[in-house]
Amino acid sequence: MAAELKRYEFVADKRGMVWDILLYVPTAIALIIVGSQLWYSGDQGFAYVVVFATTFIVLIGFNRIFKTRLMLLPGAPTALSVSKSGVDLTLRSGAQVQLVKNVRFFSDLAGRSIGLAGIDLTGKSHQHIFHKGQFASEAEFGEAKASLRIFK
Numbered sequence: 001m002a003a004e005l006k007r008y009e010f011v012a013d014k015r016g017m018v019w020d021i022l023l024y025v026p027t028a029i030a031l032i033i034v035g036s037q038l039w040y041s042g043d044q045g046f047a048y049v050v051v052f053a054t055t056f057i058v059l060i061g062f063n064r065i066f067k068t069r070l071m072l073l074p075g076a077p078t079a080l081s082v083s084k085s086g087v088d089l090t091l092r093s094g095a096q097v098q099l100v101k102n103v104r105f106f107s108d109l110a111g112r113s114i115g116l117a118g119i120d121l122t123g124k125s126h127q128h129i130f131h132k133g134q135f136a137s138e139a140e141f142g143e144a145k146a147s148l149r150i151f152k
Contacts, residue, residue, distance in 0.1 A: 007081045008144050013133030017069040024061030028054055068129050077128050082147045105148040114145055
């Protein structure tokens with residue numbers, strides 16, 4: 001992209017990974033226990049709902065840990081380049097994605113993560129979340145937030 005402002009290389013967020021494991025694993029275990037108790041107490045209808053919720057929580061936790069925190073899945077961004085005309089993402093698979101249309105930047109209220117959404121050159125929609133721990137330093141995280149504000 002022309003007029004590239006800055007490139008940010010991501011690192012694995014192991015501290016955030018531990019936090020997510022401490023959040024999702026006990027939740028899934030508690031739901032499995034509740035579902036088992038409901039199943040054997042004769043309330044199989046509600047047990048199905050609890051098992052579905054458990055499956056949903058496990059999938060969310062897996063994606064959050066392995067895609068956004070550890071960047072191990074092929075669709076996980078490993079680098080971000082910001083320019084005035086759009087955003088370039090380098091994915092774990094080696095693919096380059098250029099977000100050039102409807103690029104939107106979102107920041108959470110706690111200031112620990114940022115979201116990025118947009119449409120690439122092929123018309124495919126992309127949504128990604130970047131955590132503070134994925135950046136080399138807090139200063140780099142702040143700089144990335146400031147450079148992405150043009151897409152707010």
